[in-house]
Amino acid sequence: xxxxxxxxxxxKAALIxxxxxxxxxxxxxxxxxxxxxGDAFIALLCLWWILLGLFSLFPQIDLAxxxxxxxxxxxxxxxxPDQICGIFPYSSDPYMRPLREIFFQxxxxxxxxxxxxxxxxxxxxxxxxxxxxARNLKxxxxxxxxxxxxxxxxxxxxxxxxxxxxxxxxxxGTLDFVHAGSFAGKCVSNCSxxxxxxxxxxxxxxxxxxIPQPFRSVLALPITIVSILMAALRxxxxxxxxxxxxxxxxxxxxxxxxxxxxSQTTHDGRISKN
Numbered sequence: 229x230x231x232x233x234x235x236x237x238x239x240k241a242a243l244i245x246x247x248x249x250x251x252x253x254x255x256x257x258x259x260x261x262x263x264x265x266g267d268a269f270i271a272l273l274c275l276w277w278i279l280l281g282l283f284s285l286f287p288q289i290d291l292a293x294x295x296x297x298x299x300x301x302x303x304x305x306x307x308x309p310d311q312i313c314g315i316f317p318y319s320s321d322p323y324m325r326p327l328r329e330i331f332f333q334x335x336x337x338x339x340x341x342x343x344x345x346x347x348x349x350x351x352x353x354x355x356x357x358x359x360x361x362a363r364n365l366k367x368x369x370x371x372x373x374x375x376x377x378x379x380x381x382x383x384x385x386x387x388x389x390x391x392x393x394x395x396x397x398x399x400x401g402t403l404d405f406v407h408a409g410s411f412a413g414k415c416v417s418n419c420s421x422x423x424x425x426x427x428x429x430x431x432x433x434x435x436x437x438x439i440p441q442p443f444r445s446v447l448a449l450p451i452t453i454v455s456i457l458m459a460a461l462r463x464x465x466x467x468x469x470x471x472x473x474x475x476x477x478x479x480x481x482x483x484x485x486x487x488x489x490x491s492q493t494t495h496d497g498r499i500s501k502n
Contacts, residue, residue, distance in 0.1 A: 265488035272482045276475060283408040283471035290408065290469035294393040297464045298400075314400045316393070316466030324461065331458040335428040338435070339372055364438040367487045371434060375483035376427035380476060389413035390421035394466035408471035423468040423476035429458035430480030437484075 283289060303313035318324050342365050349362040390413040395401040406413040408421060433455040436448050459473040468476070 265492050269485035269489045272485050276478050276482055280409050287407040290471050293470040319465040328461050335432050342369055370487050371484040372431050375480040380427040381424045384422055385419050388419045388421040389415050390419050391415045392420040392467055420468050420472050423462050423472040425462050426459035426473040426476030427480045429455045430477035434484040
């Protein structure tokens with residue numbers, strides 16, 4: 229029985245990231261250290277809703293940040309008397325635009341590589357089959373499909389109705405500003421809440437947790453920088469408010485933690501039956 233319990237603990241620990249590690253960059257205060265993927269999911273989901281409430285109660289945060297990247301210009305002769313005209317200059321920058329295009333494609337190129345890796349895993353059987361790698365790859369690909377693709381692009385961006393900054397009359401557009409979480413905006417499709425590219429960037433960040441050592445230590449910082457920069461560019465381009473980028477980025481981490489927790493629960497249930 230003792231050997232069985234040790235085996236169960238070992239398998240459970242191998243399934244999820246080591247939230248309790250005390251070594252190097254994984255050292256966190258005890259009170260902030262989640263015990264399981266389920267704990268991490270609950271904490272992250274609560275954080276997502278808290279941030280949504282914050283941005284909803286204080287919409288001036290979104291407006292102030294967007295205004296930092298907005299360049300007012302003189303309106304043309306036939307403009308309305310109270311019309312605000314201007315541009316987000318970074319959106320037409322000759323260096324920033326190609327960088328954004330690369331970032332836009334990057335998560336899906338990586339996803340194609342992960343699919344190839346999963347197919348390679350499935351070609352092995354018995355002792356050569358790496359069950360942990362296959363499970364991690366399925367979680368990563370599932371998180372991309374559920375988060376950035378289905379929740380963000382298929383549902384929220386299609387029905388939220390929130391205009392992008394450059395679409396609002398405060399930043400050179402024609403539509404009214406609405407706060408984060410409001411579905412009362414006049415945007416018809418591909419709307420601002422929440423950012424699909426920021427969600428893809430958050431998914432990219434999640435890959436850090438499934439990269440084996442020693443590659444994780446080497447790649448963690450570059451992946452983090454690229455992930456944050458991907459989301460930040462959407463704000464600088466006037467394509468999204470800060471709340472859209474932050475909540476989009478975090479949404480993928482919430483989904484990733486949820487799938488980890490679900491996989492852990494399913495795995496523990498199979499062990500119990502055996």
